[in-house]
Amino acid sequence: MNVRRISCVFVIASWITFSLYYYDTICAVIKPRIEIVISANKDLSFEEILTYNGTEDYLIKTPGCYIPNYGKTLKFREAKIIKHFCGTRAVFIEKISEEYLFINIDETINEYSKGNDYNCCYQFVTPEVVEGITDQRKIRYSSCVPFKNQTKIELLEEMIVVKCATKLKVVYEDAYIFVKKLKTKKYDDLNQETPWNVLILGMDTMSRARLISSMPKTAQFLRNHHWLDFRAYQKVGYNTFPNVMALLTGRNLSQVHAECHKSLDQCNDIMLWSYFKKAGYYTASGEDFLRLPDTFTRYDGFKNAPTDHYMRPFFLTGENSIGNLVCTKKRPSANHLLDYALDFTNTYKNDKFFGMFWFNSFSHNLNNVPELIDSDLAKFFENFHTNGILNNTFILFLSDHGLRYGEMRVPYESYYEERLPMLYLWVPYDFRRKYEMFKNLLVNQSRLVTPYDIYVTLLSILEIGNNTEQNSIACPNCISIINELSPNRTCSDAHVHEKWCSCHPLTKATNHVATKNAIDAAIHDLDDIIKKIETTKCMQCANLELNKLLRAHTYNTLNATIFVLAFKMTPGDVSYEASVEQRGDNFTVLDTTQTISVYNTRGNCVLNPVHRAYCICVKLC
CATH class of the missing domain: 2.60.40 (Immunoglobulin-like)
Incomplete structure (x- = not known):
């Protein structure tokens, strides 16, 4: 009994000693740099930067970007669990x-x-x-x-x-x-002291706040194991495609269309995985729920395998929706994907690898339930803490955007929810020990970050030690987040269009005349879109009228007031969100007004599927 007590005391004392040593060491290395940040932003202390706990009123609070902690008041309502069983494996x-x-x-x-x-x-x-x-x-x-x-x-x-x-x-x-290991010797044209592996795991339609609310086991695991949490990861485009392509190519949507308009095969050379492959890495990619049009099914998908290992043919064996799940035979498609990603990292852990795996089937649609994969995903990450790859592998767990439509888009907080996908980062143990740059990553958790920055960051991982600068074509002044981002950074600096920018608090609109003018401008913009829509024979789109104003908020920029409006139109009861800029007496809609309603099935008469959200079909003959 005495031996047990002595052992227990020894273990507790050792743990306390280690914890104090670890904290003092981190403080000694990082605090001088943090103090520079504090001087630029008196509201943040060194302790706040390292110990942000989610109870604050803000996500980040810098001179260039203030984002309120909207998750404190937004209550998530996920779909009811109908059936969550693909079958019994025999x-x-x-x-x-x-x-x-x-x-x-x-x-x-x-x-x-x-x-x-x-x-x-x-x-x-x-x-x-x-x-x-x-x-x-x-x-x-x-x-x-x-x-x-x-x-x-x-x-x-x-x-x-x-x-x-x-x-x-x-x-x-x-x-x-299963991963069948390639036997060919990979060509390596980089003289790296330490090759860093990269694994990207993407989960569609998952904001940071939604993850914490709907997947508590995964969120808690990431916190407990000190993954970096980038609270102001900001989307740059409307849906999946522009945000994923910004991450993979460093280009905006118009630049991607210009280079990929014939096929995705045509522009595979500009994808991140191709740079890693040329550098001698084994590469892999996969995406489930293939009937979605959002990501790599654009332009009819890849005819040639974009990476050394490619999962699309597997899901062609048959995906079926069963209750809340998307199943490939006896397993959910996303579980197949996670198993393959783990197999890939184990197969090549003694080599160099780059993998990107994207799953949609537990979170993309409103009837998908993230909770159903929460335990499996936590176990997936736990495997990495036992198989040895965390010493030399960067792991990114991220998303493309938050919820874009449905009842959850009515509260004003959903403005932030939709624009702020999650980004969690595992930094290799060896990197933390070897480079003082790790402290920059700690600081950048409270900075505005975009997919363009992550593109540059991942390219820079290839070049560490070579002093070669990389940049994004869409954002030439974006830098790797391994370097410290300026606390003065704004959406404009990061090449984020004002339509999507989250760096401001919203206040309820109080000027009723100006609000009415802003709504009129948004409705007029919708009318212009509807007039140009081409439909099938004997059909046309109905003229829409305002049914109800759902919410109206404003924020101020340097020279203008921006109205953020959500409103419902009739017929069809389709709801929209618009950002309208007021400069003096002029009201201008920013970018395109987007629907926030569930997918509009009454717009099936349009020739271009993009126009479905704006059309309530009316029969003429």
Whole structure:
């Protein structure tokens, strides 16, 4: 008993000693630099920068950008859980080496066969080859090879489909994907002292506030393990495509359209993963929920694999919506993606790798429920704390934007929610020990950051030690967040359009005359859009009239007042949000007015799907 007490006291004393030493060491290294920040911003102390705890009235508070802590008052309402079950897996395939798999048939198979005799076989799945050219948008199956329980097979291809059938019908089908390690030697044209791996995990439609509210286990894990939390990660475009492409290419939407208008294959050379591949890295990418039009299905997707390993063909084996889930056979699509991402990092942890994996299926639509993957995602990150890759791997857990439509867009706080996706960053242990630049990353948690900055940052990771500067075409003055960002930085400095800028508090509009003029300008802008919409024969878009003003707020810029308005139109009860700039007696709509309603099904007569949000179809003949 005494030995136990002594051991306990020793452990507690050691922990306290280590904690005090760690804090003093961090303070000694970082505090001189932080004091410069404090001198520029008297409202923030050194302790506040390091210990922001979420109870403050702001997310960041700098001379250039003030963002209120909207999550303190915004109450998230997620969809009800209807059904969260893709099926019971009865055939398990385990990767036992880089060359072999082991197949085990569980007794659960009898529930599928209902006691009847059955036979099982497996097929490898590969991209289709048409006239000698591989097309990643289509798949083909090998012949089905019979197998019994506890069978060892060779890993010939990454994707496998298993079928079990009685004499009458197929009773069981499942799909699996494993990383098949490339044997070719990678060319390395960089003379790096330490090659830093990069893993990007993206979750669609996930603000920082939504993560904390709807995925508490994941959020708590990230806090407990001291991932960096960039509270002012600011989107630069309306939906997924411009924000993801800004991250991957450093270009804005018009620049992307100019280079990628024929196909995504045409512009793959400007994607981040291509730079890493040229530098000798093994690369991988994947995205689930393929029927969404937001990300890489644009321009008909990639015909050629953009990276060494590419998951799209796997999801072509069949994604189905079941309740709140999107399933690929017996597993949610996102779980397949997480398993593959983990397999990829384990396979190449002794090499150099860059992976980007994006999942939509637990958060994109209003009937998706993030809570359902919360435990699995926390376990996914926990694996990295045991498999050794955290010493030399940057891991980014981020999103493209927050909730863009639905009932959650009515409260005024949703203005910030929609514009502020999450960004959490794991910085490698070795990097923290080796470079004083780590202190800049700590400071930048309370700075305005955009996808353009992350693009430059990831390129700079390739060049650490080479003193080569990188930049973004869309934002030439954006810098890597490994360098300290100025506390005076504004949306204009970061090339964020005023329409999307979050760097200001909103106050309720009190000037009723000016508010009415702003609403009139927004409605007039909608009328102009509607008049130009092309529809199918015998159809036209109805003229819309104001039904109800949902909210009206303002903020001031240097030379203007900006009105942020949400209003409902009739017929159709479609709601919109508009930003209207007032300069003197002139009222001008900023960018394009966007819908905040659930997807408009009454606009099916439009020829261009982009116009669906603005059209209530009326039959003419």
